[in-house]
Amino acid sequence: MHKDITTSRATVDKRAVLQQLYDFLPVSAVLHEAEDTRPYECDGLSAYRQLPWIVVLPETVDQVQRVLSFCHSQHLPVVARGAGTGLSAGALPHEEGILLSLARFNKIIDIDTDNRCATVQPGVRNLAISEAAAPYGLFYAPDPSSQIACTIGGNVAENSGGVHCLKYGLTTHNLLQLKIITLEGEALTIGSPGLDAPGYDLLALMTGSEGLLGVIVEVTVKLLPRPEHTQVILAAYDNVESAGTAVAAVIAAGLIPAGLEMMDNPAIRAAEAYAHASYPTDAAAILLCELDGTAAEVDSQSVQIQELFKQSGAVDVRVAEDEAQRQRFWAGRKAAFPAVGRLSPDYYCMDGTIPRKRLAEVLKQIGELSAEYGLPVANVFHAGDGNLHPLILYDANKPGELERTEEFGGRILELCVAVGGTITGEHGVGVEKIDQMCVQFNATELAQFHRIKAAFDNEGLLNPGKAIPTLHRCAEFGAMHVHHGKLSHPELDRF
Amino acid sequence: MSSDIGQQLCEQVHDASKTGTPLSIRGGQSKRFFANEVNAIPLDVSGHYGITGYEPTELVITARAGTLLADIKSSLENSGQMLAFEPPSFGADATLGGTIATGLSGPRRPFNGAARDFVLGVRCINGNGESLRFGGEVIKNVAGYDVARLMTGALGTLGVITEVSLKVLPKPRYETTLIFEFDLADSFQRIPRWLEKPMPVSALCFDQQRLWLRLSGTEEGVKSAIKRLGGENATDASQFWHDLNEQKLDFFAKSEPLWRISVPANSRLPEFDKQAFLDWGGAQRWLHSERPAPEIQDRVSEVGGHATLFRGVSGQHGVFQPLPAEMLALHKRLKQAFDPRGVLNPGRMYAGI
């Protein structure tokens, strides 16, 4: 792609750097030949690729400290990486920097049942935490769809969500303590094993900071008791407006389901063809509503919600009859991305958030943009919390189509901001949405972000070129945008 | 009208930054007793008030910082919703800005989350007098660093909060409080065994005589938990939880300094536990003590916690647990990043920030 994320620096002697790395890393922990480093050239957003200069795979915290203080002393950029499932090119390597993989930090250090928390290394997979807690009847709530692969370190760096975050919150709501290594190689403990810590809420600041402020080497997460009973209701609608109204009606009735997901017709069709979830393929939209709690609680809420769905015009309401059917209902939703991926050579997943009440209007405008760009879109929506994932179908082999897709995606994000939402609900900014940051924040706010960054990393060596655009970049983006006449910059009322 | 006040506040901070004049940010002054005292020119935010947006079905309320907490609570109440972190007010004049700047949360905190967990966005004025907006009015938002949450509990030292968006929740339909005649040892044993089961617990404290447990949720959920737990039904429970939150229970009526001890819920502190009031299932303990600060703080830090002199003598200083040197240095760099001339509530949290 054409986003110049690297600032040119004098070429460093690679061999000298390797020699110094071998001082404190075993040979097996350093990769530098293209054939070895190739697997690290991209994350889950594979349209952005950059072969890493050097990859290191330390196994001890001491090694991480030495890697970082080495990078600091040599002024080398360093990019942390978990499982590489990120969807915003946050873990894209730097062409003249070190890619620091935390993959070997895969141990669960402690499960504390008395205080209901787990302390784990950053490379532990999200699902592995819940698996380790399961014998005690506990689980770790945030459940990104990528949970079998993504790491907890990556989850913290992105503040990841999942289909259950309406009730259980995002990563930031489920953390107690982090151990991080600063660029200088210093170890800091952030948060505490209790419910708060003295001083500033650095736990909040670190969560979602996309590897720009420090490298996470240990994470303590909260565990919750696994609910006794779960139920899923599927409701089909012949128009998206009614489905949107139904979501508002559930909230207005004082109910907070564990999950509340929406899919539009193209997404339903794709998921059905792929996962055979018995979705009604002629519906304009379906809602999947998960309830959890005690059996009595779930039953009474289920009756109430079915009623609300019918009142809001559902053409079909089904309750999963057993666990197998519940799993099947979810299978379609959880496989939505790969399912859509089968319809077309490539797809591009967007991640805006909007106030829920603007849903119908936003979907309509996305439909219009889809026609304008000649690119089909399927929409998957975390309806309970307003997080929209439009999936744009394209073919990267057709000249210019990727560029058109990106432009289309950018306009969707700008639309989200225009209706009072945000450019990213859970996937992060990375390289991908860096231009749209200029739409969401003004120059003073961006300058404040840069000063925060400097308080941790004065030279800008931790994951450079990601998450926060330079003011210069925004000026160029703004000029280009105004030139195309696509976006106006009304000076927002500041109060 | 209020928008002019916002502009004036910016100008006041801007002027102060030019001359390096420290400001003491004020809302309703209800929490003046808390944290370190700042002797500086007052910056009054209380005139900047008003709910600017409340959409019950979006679960979000936005209001200017000077809005009375009581007004927010009653607006939410009218729609059957609430601030789920149950902020204490410590006085009728409590404002939203002070609530967020102190970041204090009530009995529900271990079960529903703290003030910071419900903050979705803030507008604030940094030490240069620039008005900035971070976060927003949507529940999921990961664009940029999470400055909105960073401002929560920062005691105004990083910015003057001028507007806050909060996530709100429906009020539970059914609520019961159970009382158990337990002693301290029993309580420590039972609490973790209860909490590892999925029950709609929304408050849990031990007052040295009884264990109080509140259940909130659907009628069915609460009733099935009661069946499992036993205990006796408390009368007047909502008054009890209110008085605990506002520190109006008899326990708080002593004259010795009041310490707030924050520790992992199940840690044992035999030196203090027999005199303490254990809230948050044990994670927040209140202790009246004349012991010197280091004695309390060193002991508490052995179990990974920290202690705050919550109510001491007037004009108090050094109330928070000292930070390790490298953490204090980072705090100073962050302070510098937001308030380079050190004009916003200097020293309110720690000397030098």
Ligand SMILES: Cc1cc2nc3c(=O)[nH]c(=O)nc-3n(C[C@H](O)[C@H](O)[C@H](O)COP(=O)(O)OP(=O)(O)OC[C@H]3O[C@@H](n4cnc5c(N)ncnc54)[C@H](O)[C@@H]3O)c2cc1C
């Ligand atoms: C099919 C699919 C479904 C997905 N579904 C969801 C979903 O439902 N919800 C959701 O939120 N996301 C989802 N994602 C996105 C992705 O899985 C998450 O962002 C995840 O948290 C990334 O974890 P990772 O270990 O792969 O991190 P990586 O991709 O390796 O890295 C992500 C970022 O974190 C930084 N980082 C990684 N580890 C550390 C560390 N130890 N210290 C400091 N920085 C670090 C990196 O520098 C990078 O900026 C999905 C992705 C895919 C491919």
